[in-house]
Amino acid sequence: MSYNIPKTQKAAIVESHDAPIHIKDDHPVRQPEELAPGECLIKLDCTGVCHTDLHARKGDWPLPSKLPLIGGHEGVGKIVAIGAHTVSSPVNIGDRVGIKWLADSCLQCEQCRKGLEQSCAKAKLSGYTVDGTFSQYVVSYVSHVTPIPPNLSSEEAASFLCAGVTVYRALKYSKTNPGDWVVIPGAGGGLGHLAVQYATNAFGLRVVAVDTGEEKKKLCLELGAEKWIDFRESKDLVKDIKDAAGGDGPHAALVSAASSSAYEQAVDYLRPGGSLLVVGLPGKAQIGAPIFWTVVKSINIIGSYVGNRQDAREALEIAALGKAKCYLALKPLSALSEVYEGMEQGTVVGRVVLSMT
Ligand code: 8ID
Ligand code: ZN
Numbered sequence: 243m244s245y246n247i248p249k250t251q252k253a254a255i256v257e258s259h260d261a262p263i264h265i266k267d268d269h270p271v272r273q274p275e276e277l278a279p280g281e282c283l284i285k286l287d288c289t290g291v292c293h294t295d296l297h298a299r300k301g302d303w304p305l306p307s308k309l310p311l312i313g314g315h316e317g318v319g320k321i322v323a324i325g326a327h328t329v330s331s332p333v334n335i336g337d338r339v340g341i342k343w344l345a346d347s348c349l350q351c352e353q354c355r356k357g358l359e360q361s362c363a364k365a366k367l368s369g370y371t372v373d374g375t376f377s378q379y380v381v382s383y384v385s386h387v388t389p390i391p392p393n394l395s396s397e398e399a400a401s402f403l404c405a406g407v408t409v410y411r412a413l414k415y416s417k418t419n420p421g422d423w424v425v426i427p428g429a430g431g432g433l434g435h436l437a438v439q440y441a442t443n444a445f446g447l448r449v450v451a452v453d454t455g456e457e458k459k460k461l462c463l464e465l466g467a468e469k470w471i472d473f474r475e476s477k478d479l480v481k482d483i484k485d486a487a488g489g490d491g492p493h494a495a496l497v498s499a500a501s502s503s504a505y506e507q508a509v510d511y512l513r514p515g516g517s518l519l520v521v522g523l524p525g526k527a528q529i530g531a532p533i534f535w536t537v538v539k540s541i542n543i544i545g546s547y548v549g550n551r552q553d554a555r556e557a558l559e560i561a562a563l564g565k566a567k568c569y570l571a572l573k574p575l576s577a578l579s580e581v582y583e584g585m586e587q588g589t590v591v592g593r594v595v596l597s598m599t
Contacts, residue, residue, distance in 0.1 A: 244335075245322040247271060247283065252598075253377035254578050256311040259301035263579050269312075271379045277325030280346075282384050284339065286598040287396035288572070289375035290316030292404045292432060293500045294343070294523065296582050298370050302525040307370045315368035316403045317341040317375030318396035319598070324384060331384040338396070339387035340403040340558070341368050341375050343548045346383035357550045376575060378598050388554045391562035401432060401568045401593045402561050404548065409437035409496065410557035411549035412519040413445050416494045417542060420446030423487035425511070427473065428499035428522055430458025432593040435465060436566055437496050440557075442466035443565035447494075450486040452479075452504075457591045461569060473504070483511040494519060502527030509541050517542040570595045 253269035277283060295313040297303050318340050324331055333339055347354050347362035354362050368374040368382070390399045418424060424441050428434040429451035441447040443466065450469040451462035459470045469486035476482045484491040495508045496519040508518045509531045518541060520529065531543065549557065560566055569592030573581065577596070584590045 245285070247273060247322060247379070249273075251378040252575060253312050254575055256299050256309065256313060258309060259299070263299070265576055265578075269377060272381050274323035275326070277323060277381065279325045279327040279329070280383055280385065281325040281381050282321050282333070282387065283323040284317070284319045284341065284380050284382055284387070285322045286317050286319035286375055286378060286380060288318060288400050288595050288597050288599075289314045290401035290404065290432070290570075291578065291581050291585075291594045291596060292316055293585055294404070295369060296585050297500075297523065297525060299582060303523070304525060305370075308372070311369070312373035312377050313369040314375030314377075315341060315343040315370070316400045316405070317368075317380060318390055318400050318403070319380070321387070328384055333384050333387055333389065338390045340390055340399060340554070341380060341382050342386070342388060342403040342407060342554055343368055344386060345372050346386050349385060357552065359550050360547050376578060376596070386551060388551065388558065391558055394558070394562050397570065397572060397595050397597075398568060399558065399561065400595050401436070401570065402558050402566070403554065405432045405593065406436050406561060406566060406568070407549035407554045407557040408521060408546070409433050409498065410440050410444070410560065411553045412496050412521050412544075412546035413437065413440055413447070414553070415544060415546065416496070416517050416519055418445065418447055418494050418517070421448065422493035423448045423450060424494040424496055425450040425452060425483050425487060425492040427452040427495065427497050427504035429453045429462045429467060430455070430591055431498060432590070433498035433521065435461060435569055435592050437498055438462055438465045438467050439566040440560065441496075444560050450483060450492060452483070454588065461591055480507045480511045487513070492516065496521060498522050500524055505529050509535050509539070512539065512541055514539040517544055520545045568593055568595070572597055
């Protein structure tokens with residue numbers, strides 16, 4: 243099978259962290275003969291917009307990104323070429339696959355051998371250290387692209403490649419049991435609204451959703467949260483969260499907000515033995531946990547970074563069973579700047595997915 247591959251494409255380019263996003267129509271497409279072994283060329287159907295893309299666009303993380311940069315790491319599309327001399331590819335030309343944050347890793351180091359490949363020292367990050375999915379074609383890596391279950395549309399699947407896999411893995415290692423309470427600050431956002439569904443439908447947890455505004459409240463309650471707290475209206479967040487979670491506080495807190503304030507009181511409201519799942523990534527903030535209570539309450543502080551190849555497949559399988567659905571607005575690539583503005587102002591409910599066709 244071979245496909246007609248154009249020489250140029252539409253792409254959204256971050257030229258510098260202060261310049262406006264530049265949408266180009268004539269960005270070169272890497273041609274099949276230019277692919278290295280292990281690389282593949284994917285024609286994208288669509289791509290989700292993650293808050294991480296906004297961090298990359300602003301350059302507010304302590305990890306430098308490439309510049310100029312094509313962001314995006316929640317892409318779904320079809321493989322149209324595979325680099326010559328690629329050995330034992332687990333995917334084929336014509337397969338529909340997803341591009342996640344972890345574009346590639348060495349697969350040989352201790353972290354890769356242990357399934358912590360996202361922390362590989364040689365990790366390549368889609369839309370950060372290598373160009374990502376805000377373009378019609380993307381070059382990715384056969385070992386790391388994720389097969390998409392046939393009964394999910396590309397739009398439905400896209401945000402599971404980052405938001406979905408991230409919250410799924412955080413909950414998987416949360417040390418919770420079915421029937422436990424989890425509080426989710428950031429519950430109305432991209433990661434958070436999927437976390438509400440994985441927590442209730444896959445892990446049997448009871449959810450206290452924390453975010454702000456009527457639309458996010460309605461969404462969280464519809465998706466299965468039992469309790470809602472508006473962090474802007476609460477006068478005593480610690481008391482409100484404890485009360486909502488049966489009086490003793492939640493067994494876990496999955497913080498998916500892109501703000502440090504959401505972390506501030508977690509050790510105070512968590513139940514003894516509880517887990518703080520550190521997921522939201524404000525660039526320069528510290529977790530201000532009191533040492534005394536962290537020890538005396540035996541609190542687990544667990545940093546959780548996206549997921550490995552297996553986590554991605556599991557997260558998508560659960561979505562394919564209908565247990566988690568992305569609440570999304572479909573927009574064109576040209577809307578990217580306004581999507582970032584909405585994210586900054588907190589007005590994006592669920593996710594925005596950009597159509598690339
Ligand atoms: O691997 C990881 N750990 C990982 C993977 C993917 C994304 C981490 N992230 C990070 C992103 O880089 C970002 O910092 O998670 C954060 C959230 O990403 P997102 O879900 O894509 O962002 P969003 O859609 O803008 O949702 C954030 C929500 O947080 C709420 C906002 O209202 C919004 O709904 N929020 C904020 I900002 N402050 C809050 C607070 N104090 C809050 N909710 C409760 N309390
Ligand atoms: Zn992401």
